[in-house]
Amino acid sequence: MSGTLQADFLQPQSNAGLSILNPSGNTVMASINSAGIFSSTGSLLVANTGNVFSTGNVTASGVVTASNVTASGVITSNTLTSNTLVLTGSTSGSVSLVAPAVSGTNTATLPAATGTVMVSGAMPAFSAYATTGQSLTTSIYQKINFGATSFDTASAFNTSTSRFVAPIAGYYQVNHRGGIGGSGVYYPNIYKNGSNYLSGSVSYYVSGIDNTGSISTIMQLAVNDYIEIYAYVNTAATSTYTRAATDFSAVLVRTL
Amino acid sequence: MTLIEKIKAIYPSLVDEDFAPKGTIRLQNDSDGKGDYIAKWEHPTLAKPTDAQLEAVNK
Numbered sequence: 001m002s003g004t005l006q007a008d009f010l011q012p013q014s015n016a017g018l019s020i021l022n023p024s025g026n027t028v029m030a031s032i033n034s035a036g037i038f039s040s041t042g043s044l045l046v047a048n049t050g051n052v053f054s055t056g057n058v059t060a061s062g063v064v065t066a067s068n069v070t071a072s073g074v075i076t077s078n079t080l081t082s083n084t085l086v087l088t089g090s091t092s093g094s095v096s097l098v099a100p101a102v103s104g105t106n107t108a109t110l111p112a113a114t115g116t117v118m119v120s121g122a123m124p125a126f127s128a129y130a131t132t133g134q135s136l137t138t139s140i141y142q143k144i145n146f147g148a149t150s151f152d153t154a155s156a157f158n159t160s161t162s163r164f165v166a167p168i169a170g171y172y173q174v175n176h177r178g179g180i181g182g183s184g185v186y187y188p189n190i191y192k193n194g195s196n197y198l199s200g201s202v203s204y205y206v207s208g209i210d211n212t213g214s215i216s217t218i219m220q221l222a223v224n225d226y227i228e229i230y231a232y233v234n235t236a237a238t239s240t241y242t243r244a245a246t247d248f249s250a251v252l253v254r255t256l
Numbered sequence: 257m258t259l260i261e262k263i264k265a266i267y268p269s270l271v272d273e274d275f276a277p278k279g280t281i282r283l284q285n286d287s288d289g290k291g292d293y294i295a296k297w298e299h300p301t302l303a304k305p306t307d308a309q310l311e312a313v314n315k
Contacts, residue, residue, distance in 0.1 A: 140259070144287070199277065
């Protein structure tokens, strides 16, 4: 009998299922029972890939212990479908997900923590600056305009309204630096949804140096929450501008 | 005449400390071309001036 079997269908003659025997015909190497479940007494070698799934690597709950799948620990599959996919790493190294190479190969490395995995492409960040000076009136909280951005990864900062609208709910690091020429005080404030959220710090006038103020915080934003910068001055003055003299920036630190 | 000057003209008893950041009255400008306005008025005894009162100060 040759080692090649060609058939469109293999049909058992009883409800016992199908069995594959060793060459001697005295040992069952693998079988498919009446419920259609495949089992093997040894390792299953996937010929085209060379990957080996050994018995005991797939538990009753459907967990695949990757370290035993191949020598390199790689599971290769065009489609892996499961309600829950659990990848358990060891005490060293990392667990990686390698995406299909549609436009290159991408690797996501999971940290040793419970939470939502985030990738930089989904974490909005922007940095804006003023392109013109504003006439600021004393005792008025006036919104500061930022007419240009150095970067705006999610197109979430509107240079017409000088407003950042959160596209993703989460915790954002928010920063501002501004100033005025002259001897007054520039007192910056972060506004959230039109109300003052946090006031910043000021520096006092030193001859020859613009009077500046700054503010930095981490704040929670829901989708479509917006933030702006307002400044208060105690002496009428013109605000500073240019990339080096002004900044309004934020970045999503993590989701909720 | 600025907004704070108009308000002080209506209520001469008000001083700078009555206005934010320390005080209970916050004046604001959203840089949208609509000018200064009273964003918050929480003065314990004086009523928020009406638009008519503020306009009358100019006359």
